[in-house]
Structure formats: C-alpha cells, structure tokens
Amino acid sequence: MNRGPDGKRRSVTIHDVAREAGVSRGTVSRVLNGGHYVSPAAQTAVNNAIRRTGYVVNRHARSLITGRSDSVAFLLTEPQERFFEDPNFNVLLRSCTQALASQDIPLLLMIAGSEDERRRNLRYIQAGHVDGVLLVSSHSGDPVAGELQAAGVPVVACGKPLGQQARIGYVAADDREGARDMVRYLHASGRRRIATVSGPPDTPGGVERLAGYRETLAECGLPADDLLIATGDYSRASGEQAAELLLRRAPDIDAVFVASDLMAQGVLDALARAGRRVPEDIAVGGFDDSPAAVSTRPALTTIRQPWDRISKEMVRMLLARIGGEEPAALILPTELVRRDSA
Amino acid sequence: MNRGPDGKRRSVTIHDVAREAGVSRGTVSRVLNGGHYVSPAAQTAVNNAIRRTGYVVNRHARSLITGRSDSVAFLLTEPQERFFEDPNFNVLLRSCTQALASQDIPLLLMIAGSEDERRRNLRYIQAGHVDGVLLVSSHSGDPVAGELQAAGVPVVACGKPLGQQARIGYVAADDREGARDMVRYLHASGRRRIATVSGPPDTPGGVERLAGYRETLAECGLPADDLLIATGDYSRASGEQAAELLLRRAPDIDAVFVASDLMAQGVLDALARAGRRVPEDIAVGGFDDSPAAVSTRPALTTIRQPWDRISKEMVRMLLARIGGEEPAALILPTELVRRDSA
DNA sequence: CTGAAAGCGCTTACAG
DNA sequence: CTGAAAGCGCTTACAG
Numbered sequence: 001m002n003r004g005p006d007g008k009r010r011s012v013t014i015h016d017v018a019r020e021a022g023v024s025r026g027t028v029s030r031v032l033n034g035g036h037y038v039s040p041a042a043q044t045a046v047n048n049a050i051r052r053t054g055y056v057v058n059r060h061a062r063s064l065i066t067g068r069s070d071s072v073a074f075l076l077t078e079p080q081e082r083f084f085e086d087p088n089f090n091v092l093l094r095s096c097t098q099a100l101a102s103q104d105i106p107l108l109l110m111i112a113g114s115e116d117e118r119r120r121n122l123r124y125i126q127a128g129h130v131d132g133v134l135l136v137s138s139h140s141g142d143p144v145a146g147e148l149q150a151a152g153v154p155v156v157a158c159g160k161p162l163g164q165q166a167r168i169g170y171v172a173a174d175d176r177e178g179a180r181d182m183v184r185y186l187h188a189s190g191r192r193r194i195a196t197v198s199g200p201p202d203t204p205g206g207v208e209r210l211a212g213y214r215e216t217l218a219e220c221g222l223p224a225d226d227l228l229i230a231t232g233d234y235s236r237a238s239g240e241q242a243a244e245l246l247l248r249r250a251p252d253i254d255a256v257f258v259a260s261d262l263m264a265q266g267v268l269d270a271l272a273r274a275g276r277r278v279p280e281d282i283a284v285g286g287f288d289d290s291p292a293a294v295s296t297r298p299a300l301t302t303i304r305q306p307w308d309r310i311s312k313e314m315v316r317m318l319l320a321r322i323g324g325e326e327p328a329a330l331i332l333p334t335e336l337v338r339r340d341s342a
Numbered sequence: 343m344n345r346g347p348d349g350k351r352r353s354v355t356i357h358d359v360a361r362e363a364g365v366s367r368g369t370v371s372r373v374l375n376g377g378h379y380v381s382p383a384a385q386t387a388v389n390n391a392i393r394r395t396g397y398v399v400n401r402h403a404r405s406l407i408t409g410r411s412d413s414v415a416f417l418l419t420e421p422q423e424r425f426f427e428d429p430n431f432n433v434l435l436r437s438c439t440q441a442l443a444s445q446d447i448p449l450l451l452m453i454a455g456s457e458d459e460r461r462r463n464l465r466y467i468q469a470g471h472v473d474g475v476l477l478v479s480s481h482s483g484d485p486v487a488g489e490l491q492a493a494g495v496p497v498v499a500c501g502k503p504l505g506q507q508a509r510i511g512y513v514a515a516d517d518r519e520g521a522r523d524m525v526r527y528l529h530a531s532g533r534r535r536i537a538t539v540s541g542p543p544d545t546p547g548g549v550e551r552l553a554g555y556r557e558t559l560a561e562c563g564l565p566a567d568d569l570l571i572a573t574g575d576y577s578r579a580s581g582e583q584a585a586e587l588l589l590r591r592a593p594d595i596d597a598v599f600v601a602s603d604l605m606a607q608g609v610l611d612a613l614a615r616a617g618r619r620v621p622e623d624i625a626v627g628g629f630d631d632s633p634a635a636v637s638t639r640p641a642l643t644t645i646r647q648p649w650d651r652i653s654k655e656m657v658r659m660l661l662a663r664i665g666g667e668e669p670a671a672l673i674l675p676t677e678l679v680r681r682d683s684a
Numbered sequence: 685c686t687g688a689a690a691g692c693g694c695t696t697a698c699a700g
Numbered sequence: 701c702t703g704a705a706a707g708c709g710c711t712t713a714c715a716g
Contacts (some may be wrong), residue, residue, distance in 0.1 A: 025687090026687060029685090038686085042685080061692090063692095064691095064692045066692090
C-alpha cells in the first residue's frame with residue numbers, strides 16, 4: 001500500500017508491475033502463480049518489477065476469482081470455560097498458528113462458547129470465508145464436527161471426535177498406550193495397589209486412558225477393583241475430591257494414575273492434607289506434561305502429549321484435505337517423563 | 343455456498359437475490375449496507391429474498407471494492423517464550439475474539455516470535471490485509487508499534503508502549519495506583535518492613551508498580567531502603583531468587599509486594615523453604631489476579647487487572663481508530679482482591 | 685510462451 | 701428512491 005496523489009491508500013497492482021516489466025498482466029499473473037508457461041526472460045523481468053514496485057498481491061481479488069480464501073479457522077468449541085485456561089490449549093494454538101504462518105496462511109480464531117456463537121461461527125464458515133477448519137472440541141457429542149463435514153468444509157479435529165457418524169479426520173496422542181506406559185512404570189517400581197482418577201467418560205481421554213489402565217492391571221496380574229477407580233472432570237478440584245474418595249474407599253493404595261496433570265495437582269493437594277508423602281507413601285503419575293507438571297511440589301512424573309507435533313500434523317492434514325485428500329486418523333506416540341512424584 | 347448443477351460450489355449472489363426480489367442489484371446492495379435511500383417495500387422484498395435464498399455476502403468482492411478487509415489482527419510479539427504461557431494472555435485473547443465476533447469481525451492471530459516472523463507479519467499487515475492491529479508486546483523497545491503506526495495502520499496496544507516516539511493508542515490497567523493500593527493495604531494491616539519484587543525495568547508494569555510502591559512508602563512515612571527492592575523478570579523462578587536475596591539482605595521484612603502473581607508463587611516457595619509462615623511472619627501481595635493466584639497455598643491476596651474490560655476497550659478503541667478517530671490512552675482502575683496471603 | 689478479453693461478486697457515483 | 705453501468709484487482713481459458 002502506498003499513498004496516491006490524493007492522499008488515499010493506493011496499492012500497486014498487477015497492472016503497474018506489467019507496465020514496469022513490459023509484459024501483459026496475464027504474464028505477471030502466471031509468474032505469480034508458479035511461473036508455468038513463462039519464458040525465463042519474462043520471469044526475470046517480472047520478478048524485478050515486483051521488487052522495484054513493492055508489489056503485494058491483493059488477496060481479495062485473487063480469492064474472488066479462485067473461490068478460495070487461503071485462510072483457515074481454528075474453531076474452539078468450549079462448553080466449559082475451563083478449557084481455555086488449559087495450558088495445553090496454548091501450545092496447540094500457538095503451534096498451529098506458526099505452522100500455518102510458514103505457509104503464509106492466516107489463522108482465524110473462532111470461539112464458540114455459547115449456542116449463539118456456535119451458530120454465528122458456523123454460518124461464517126459455511127459462507128466459504130475459510131478453506132478449512134482446525135476443530136478443537138473439549139467434549140464430544142459436539143455436533144459441530146458433523147455439521148461442518150456435512151457442509152462440505154474440510155475439517156481436522158484434535159483428538160478423536162466421539163459419537164460421530166461422519167468420518168472426520170483427526171490427529172491424537174495415543175491415550176491408551178500412554179496410560180499403559182504409566183501404569184507399567186508404576187508397577188515396575190513396585191506398586192501393587194494402583195488406583196486411577198479418570199477423565200469424563202464422554203471424552204476420548206476419559207475413555208482411552210481408563211481402558212489402558214485396566215488392560216495393564218490385568219496384564220500385570222493385579223486384580224481389577226472398581227473401588228480403585230474415581231472419575232474427575234479434568235479440573236483441579238475434581239482431582240482433589242477424587243483423591244479423597246479413593247483414600248476413604250481404599251486407604252491402602254500406593255499409587256495413583258491421574259488422567260490429567262491438572263487433576264494430579266488436586267490429588268497432590270489432597271494427599272498432602274491427608275499426610276501421605278509423595279512418592280514415598282503414594283506415587284502419583286499424571287498425563288499431559290503441561291506446564292503445571294513442573295510447578296507442583298513434588299514435580300510430576302507424567303505422560304507427555306506431543307502437542308507441537310500434533311499441531312503440525314493437524315495443519316498438514318487439513319491442507320491435504322483442502323487439496324482433496326480423504327480423511328485419516330493419525331495417532332502419535334506419547335512419552336513417559338520421569339520427575340519426582342513417581 | 344450451495345452446489346451448482348456441475349457439482350462445484352456455487353454461491354447465491356446478489357444477482358439471485360435481486361431477481362428473487364424483483365429489484366436491481368444496486369438496491370440489494372443498498373439494503374445490505376444500511377438500507378439508506380431504499381423504500382420500505384423494497385427493503386422488505388429484499389430481506390425476504392435474502393432469507394429465501396440463504397444469501398451471504400461475499401466478503402472478498404466487498405473488500406475488493408471498499409478497500410477494507412473487515413478483519414483485525416491480534417499481533418503477539420514475544421521475545422520471551424514464557425509470555426504465551428501467561429494465563430493473562432488467554433483471557434485477553436479470548437475476550438478480544440469475542441468482542442470482535444459480536445461485530446462479525448474475524449480476528450487473525452499472528453505471532454512474531456522471531457525476527458523472521460516479525461517481518462513476515464509486518465509485510466502481511468502493511469499489504470492491507472487487515473484494517474487494524476491489536477498489539478500485545480511483552481516488552482517495550484519493540485519497534486513494531488512504531489513501524490505499524492508509520493505505515494498508517496491503526497494500532498491499539500495493550501499496556502503503554504514505552505520508548506515510542508509515535509503517539510500510539512493504548513489501554514492499560516492503572517499499574518501505579520494498583521501498586522499503591524496494595525502497599526497501603528499492607529501498611530494498614532500493620533506491616534512496617536515492606537519489601538518489593540519488581541518487574542523488568544523495560545516494561546510499564548516494572549516501572550509503574552515500583553513507582554507506586556516507592557510513593558506509598560514515602561506517604562506512610564516509611565524510610566526508603568534499596569535493600570528492600572529486588573527485581574525479577576516475571577517468571578516464577580525469578581520470584582524465588584528475588585525472595586532469597588531479600589531474605590539475605592533484610593531478614594526482618596514482614597511483607598513483600600510482588601509485581602506479578604507468577605513471581606509471587608516463587609516468593610511463596612522460597613519463603614516456605616526458609617521456614618517463614620505466610621501471612622503470619624511475612625505477608626505477600628501479588629499483582630494480576632491470574633488463575634495462579636487461587637492455586638497457591640495460601641491463596642494470594644492480589645491486585646486484579648480488569649482483563650475483560652481491557653480487551654473490550656481495546657477493541658472499541660481500535661474500531662474507533664479505523665473509523666478515523668485519533669489515538670488515546672485509556673487507563674482502567676484495578677481492584678484489591680483479599681485472600682489469605684496478606 | 686504470450687496477449688487480449690471475459691468475468692469473479694460486489695459497491696458506488698451518476699442520472700433519472 | 702431506483703436502475704444501468706463502471707470498475708475494484710486479479711485469474712484463466714482462448715487464440716495465436
């Protein structure tokens with residue numbers, strides 16, 4: 001954008017570049033779009049002209065004709081306020097932004113906290129203002145994924161969208177295997193009464209991590225015991241309550257696998273209040289490796305979710321879908337991070 | 343977006359609406375843009391036609407002609423990784439998104455972590471792809487505000503941009519008065535050896551909160567003593583180190599005003615390790631009222647920054663600037679939140 | 685390989 | 701108050 005003689009913004013257009021380079025506007029456009037069917041001489045002339053004039057393509061004009069917006073939405077559906085305060089979310093949003101930026105694709109941030117906002121955002125997306133959607137739903141049963149898919153909008157979800165008919169592409173950490181790793185580790189370090197605090201049963205993490213816990217107990221020859229299982233809602237307070245419940249029902253536990261670091265913080269609080277030492281009396285294992293994990297005392301042994309990679313793969317998959325590829329599910333391995341709590 | 347007979351996306355255009363309503367495209371456009379100079383009858387006909395056809399305006403076509411993009415950037419310049427993990431940032435980003443969404447203005451999230459990204463984002467913005475910028479810089483001395491301003495792009499910053507020639511609009515909490523409130527409160531509750539952990543001297547919070555501390559000490563007739571002042575970088579670890587330093591230099595302190603909740607967490611850690619009881623031996627006051635404030639033990643007495651209102655006002659001010667209004671500085675009052683640490 | 689031309693969907697003076 | 705027309709800046713067949 002420059003200033004014209006009238007003082008108003010006047011951008012240099014493809015026309016100016018064409019004149020400067022001594023070619024037609026069509027040729028400039030061809031150079032801009034990959035340089036196919038353009039002679040080396042014309043290439044050079046145009047590129048020089050672009051440099052000299054400081055030309056930048058007008059995306060609106062381009063989008064008007066191509067029908068693509070060359071932008072992508074990051075849609076956060078958030079029945080629970082809490083979700084936004086989840087440090088994991090930060091990492092995700094940031095990595096997605098950067099992965100997209102490296103391809104010069106802007107990210108539109110959309111938050112659907114209320115039904116009203118959900119509808120507004122849906123309308124916006126369906127109007128074709130973005131080429132695709134990175135979907136982050138805290139809970140499943142969220143119809144938005146299906147609605148977008150039905151509208152023909154490419155979608156990639158973070159985590160497996162539960163209860164969806166449509167085959168939606170998604171990227172997720174291997175929740176089940178992560179849980180298994182942690183429980184195996186607790187068992188290997190000599191624990192025999194291993195309890196768990198699971199997440200909500202309508203979330204993939206709630207389901208899969210619990211399943212991993214159960215399977216590993218069985219593999220280790222430890223008896224299944226429902227008294228050892230408490231359920232939280234991923235909040236710190238719910239972790240606290242779950243631990244109290246566990247302590248009442250099974251005072252002899254010597255380990256707890258907690259399905260999120262935030263809940264593990266609550267567990268640590270409850271344990272401290274009950275006078276149990278961690279890890280001496282009771283080992284505590286978390287899940288996520290969120291920033292919370294290093295701020296607890298003792299620091300949390302946990303399972304790392306590869307957020308950075310998840311984001312990159314989500315972006316890659318979405319771009320592929322926009323390019324016409326079919327949906328896929330990508331499961332990424334987790335990693336056990338040993339610190340002090342187990 | 344509908345599907346045309348060829349299976350390709352085909353949107354209903356202003357043309358379809360015009361035909362359906364029995365008016366010209368110009369009239370439809372006038373209805374769309376406020377309904378001036380349109381007869382009530384035409385109004386109704388067009389509105390009905392819009393409803394029937396499911397018409398949604400093509401923003402690219404509109405932008406091409408108006409020269410506006412009807413979108414706004416949220417630019418985060420982030421020399422320090424840490425900043426993104428600041429819970430305050432979440433609240434800010436979220437409120438801005440929602441304030442904008444209520445006016446149907448999408449927010450483009452841009453992160454400038456490296457010099458390279460800074461340049462890329464600057465170029466994008468200068469190309470006129472957004473109408474204005476909400477600027478969130480963790481540190482001052484950041485040239486980006488001036489550069490944007492110079493390019494004629496409306497900018498509103500979060501917090502006072504230090505060391506800027508240009509008169510840039512900004513919204514900020516009243517750092518100085520907030521600090522004064524806290525120190526007055528500590529003094530009123532009987533403390534007489536009040537130390538402080540200040541923020542970096544190149545941030546407005548670092549400067550202003552320290553100034554407020556100093557002023558209030560003087561007002562209360564307490565002697566100025568540089569041994570009572572330690573400086574951190576807003577990180578938890580720096581709070582810990584600062585507290586250790588303070589304890590060494592002035593073991594008789596009975597209160598600490600800490601310029602951020604995150605640093606206050608570190609102070610609490612150090613105090614606990616030193617065997618000092620909070621608040622019995624030493625009262626601790628924070629700043630921010632971030633989520634961290636309720637998760638500490640004891641819970642933090644602190645100064646609330648009105649993030650929600652800051653965001654709303656930033657959006658309002660940016661929209662006003664885009665509309666041609668001159669820059670302004672808006673200072674919002676803070677609030678003392680009493681909990682257990684002081 | 686290249687130019688002339690049509691056209692994307694809208695807004696906005698310009699007449700009436 | 702309303703319609704016909706020009707034009708925003710670009711891409712893309714279409715001829716050559």
